[in-house]
Amino acid sequence: xxxxxxxxxxxxxxxxxxxxxxxxxxxxxxxxxxxxxxxxxxxxxxxxxxxxxxxxxxxxxxxxxxxxxxxxxxxxxxxxxxxxxxxxxxxxxxxxxxxxxxxxxxxxxxxxxxxxxxxxxxxxxxxxxxxxxxxxxxxxxxxxxxxxxxxxxxxxxxxxxxxxxxxx
Amino acid sequence: xxxxxxxxxxxxxxxxxxxxxxxxxxxxxxxxxxxxxxxxxxxxxxxxxxxxxxxxxxxxxxxxxxxxxxxxxxxxxxxxxxxxxxxxxxxxxxxxxxxxxxxxxxxxxxxxxxxxxxxxxxxxxxxxxxxxxxxxxxxxxxxxxxxxxxxxxxxxxxxxxxxxxxxxxxxxxxxxxxxxxxxxxxxxxxxxxxxxxxxxxxxxxxxxxxxxxxxxxxxxxxxxxxxxxxxxxxxxxxxxxxxxxxxxxxxxxxxxxxxxxxxxxxxxxxxxxxxxxxxxxxxxxxxxxxxxxxxxxxxxxxxxxxxxxxxxxxxxxxxxxxxxxxxxxxxxxxxxxxxxxxxxxxxxxxxxxxxxxxxxxxxxxxxxxxxxxxxxxxxxxxxxxxxxxxxxxxxxxxxxxxxxxxxxxxxxxxxxxxxxxxxxxxxxxxxxxxxxxxxxxxxxxxxxxxxxxxxxxxxxxxxxxxxxxxxxxxxxxxxxxxxxxxxxxxxxxxxxxxxxxxxxxxxxxxxxxxxxxxxxxxxxxxxxxxxx
Numbered sequence: 001x002x003x004x005x006x007x008x009x010x011x012x013x014x015x016x017x018x019x020x021x022x023x024x025x026x027x028x029x030x031x032x033x034x035x036x037x038x039x040x041x042x043x044x045x046x047x048x049x050x051x052x053x054x055x056x057x058x059x060x061x062x063x064x065x066x067x068x069x070x071x072x073x074x075x076x077x078x079x080x081x082x083x084x085x086x087x088x089x090x091x092x093x094x095x096x097x098x099x100x101x102x103x104x105x106x107x108x109x110x111x112x113x114x115x116x117x118x119x120x121x122x123x124x125x126x127x128x129x130x131x132x133x134x135x136x137x138x139x140x141x142x143x144x145x146x147x148x149x150x151x152x153x154x155x156x157x158x159x160x161x162x163x164x165x166x167x168x
Numbered sequence: 169x170x171x172x173x174x175x176x177x178x179x180x181x182x183x184x185x186x187x188x189x190x191x192x193x194x195x196x197x198x199x200x201x202x203x204x205x206x207x208x209x210x211x212x213x214x215x216x217x218x219x220x221x222x223x224x225x226x227x228x229x230x231x232x233x234x235x236x237x238x239x240x241x242x243x244x245x246x247x248x249x250x251x252x253x254x255x256x257x258x259x260x261x262x263x264x265x266x267x268x269x270x271x272x273x274x275x276x277x278x279x280x281x282x283x284x285x286x287x288x289x290x291x292x293x294x295x296x297x298x299x300x301x302x303x304x305x306x307x308x309x310x311x312x313x314x315x316x317x318x319x320x321x322x323x324x325x326x327x328x329x330x331x332x333x334x335x336x337x338x339x340x341x342x343x344x345x346x347x348x349x350x351x352x353x354x355x356x357x358x359x360x361x362x363x364x365x366x367x368x369x370x371x372x373x374x375x376x377x378x379x380x381x382x383x384x385x386x387x388x389x390x391x392x393x394x395x396x397x398x399x400x401x402x403x404x405x406x407x408x409x410x411x412x413x414x415x416x417x418x419x420x421x422x423x424x425x426x427x428x429x430x431x432x433x434x435x436x437x438x439x440x441x442x443x444x445x446x447x448x449x450x451x452x453x454x455x456x457x458x459x460x461x462x463x464x465x466x467x468x469x470x471x472x473x474x475x476x477x478x479x480x481x482x483x484x485x486x487x488x489x490x491x492x493x494x495x496x497x498x499x500x501x502x503x504x505x506x507x508x509x510x511x512x513x514x515x516x517x518x519x520x521x522x523x524x525x526x527x528x529x530x531x532x533x534x535x536x537x538x539x540x541x542x543x544x545x546x547x548x549x550x551x552x553x554x555x556x557x558x559x560x561x562x563x564x565x566x567x568x569x570x571x572x573x574x575x576x577x578x579x580x581x582x583x584x585x586x587x588x589x590x591x592x593x594x595x596x597x598x599x600x601x602x603x604x605x606x607x608x609x610x611x612x613x614x615x616x617x618x619x620x621x622x623x624x625x626x627x628x629x630x631x632x633x634x635x636x637x638x639x640x641x642x643x644x645x646x647x648x649x650x651x652x653x654x655x656x657x658x659x660x661x662x663x664x665x666x667x668x669x670x671x672x673x674x675x676x677x678x679x680x681x682x683x684x685x686x687x688x689x690x691x692x693x694x695x696x697x698x699x700x
Binding site (some may be wrong): 004008009010011012014015016018020022023024025026027028029030031032033034036038040042044046076084102103108109111113115124150151152153155157 | 186188189190191194196238240249252253256257260311315324327328329330331335358369381383384385387388389391392395399401407408409410411412413414416417418423424427522564581614
């Protein structure tokens, strides 16, 4: 076996072995991203704090100083207030945080995306949110008893049009 | 021995081990750049083919991939496997290329551009692969999509978390999925642009591997695609978590780390890694000899140096000194690595000149042609007995260390063919050994090719016909092959002894030798002064 034929065969065999190894490592060994007998709970939503709490009526003098086409009675801050979110699992608070509005001017919604690993089985979930700074307590609250299966993905969302918190 | 020198010898030893299997010119480790290009085109071609059969809607994407993998395994399924395995191999080739250029010290000094422009390529290759895995929309795709978007959401640039698109089966729209398809087309196109920029500061860039190596690689890829076809991992289901996935450890190897480490640490690590890579050429910068200098009195603008420069550092410009020639050459000092190949290509570089200073059209300020002639005469004086061999060696090959009867150059192509003629016809040695870098591994890219073509009388400046070819030996050996170089040189010396002395000698007389040495010293000082 001489010259190029030798290189084609020997080089081909080496390349074949290399690519077979590459092919094997392209799908193995497996990776476990979630422990066994565990479910994933995600609390995720975007919601803008209610700006109306910080609104006030302009005085007559202030209105008179404005051009006629700009004399809106009420004046509100552009920046939204932060929201406060709390999540209880089986009576224990596992998440409680104030979330500032997004955007450079703070005029965007606040964002919440939290992951929580829970053992599979029954759990009592309570989620609360305050979106007005002048509220005592919370503006929204929901409670649900859930039975989580292993590797289940459970989501708590918030949709004001549907009355508040939504459990998936 | 420094760490880099040790690594260099180790890598050279590994590469030379592959020479008998592939042949030096097909050695894959010496063709990593061209192989990267070749694999890119395989991935691009198979990607275009797969797109014909792929359904871009989120509901039907998985089904279409299953259909092409199972019902049409013999063409589309093979294309899918080729697409995946060529992508993975491209990662391997890219990382080896990066490590090899680092070990061989080809990333610092004037060669910083190719290194720095290579850094974004690393990330674009990964981004291309990651977005590709999303499209299969199997459980691995779901894991990759959710992990990637959660990582992206850690950056305060998105008003709405992107990961919310993957919360529930209802939250993922086909429209968003089509955006992912667009990303998987756009990012590889940007990658191609980055690859093109990467090779802009070198001339005659090799973007195609030798045909034999290409055939071996493609053949092995097709065979493995038939034997171990790529498969999906069950359809994605956003109501569950893909707890166990078979990872592609080449493209997705960092995902377990992303799972375990906070996103801020990942982003900081990625940023630091990128900055360190980009900063390596200056940590510390390489001390390089001053750039080549043009002497217009001896330059007629023939453009041979323009054609031979491996770094595109020399350009032809309009004549500026009133001499009756259209052009002159200009050296870009920012690109010139002072390899001396231009000096070897200049027809004015003839060591035979006896009147006046030995000046050539393009010279190295710190290693002029005059100095080179003096070094050769001095080295020849160390040779005794019969079968005297004067070695012109590359500083990066097996002959890089100083030795009696040896002149070490930045590149063997720095020596003009007339220098070999000079050595033999002046009786300085009975033969000349040209000891360059390992085949297909020239430190200055094209030095070996130009040397071979010049002495084969195929490339200007030609070796004169009167020079007997049997008195020239070429040895292409890496730093780990010192013993081979010594053995071949010893065998050559024996052959020369059997041939007897060169018949057409006109020996260097003592006055000529003294004059050459004096001229050398004076001229070298003059050139160094001019460079300042």
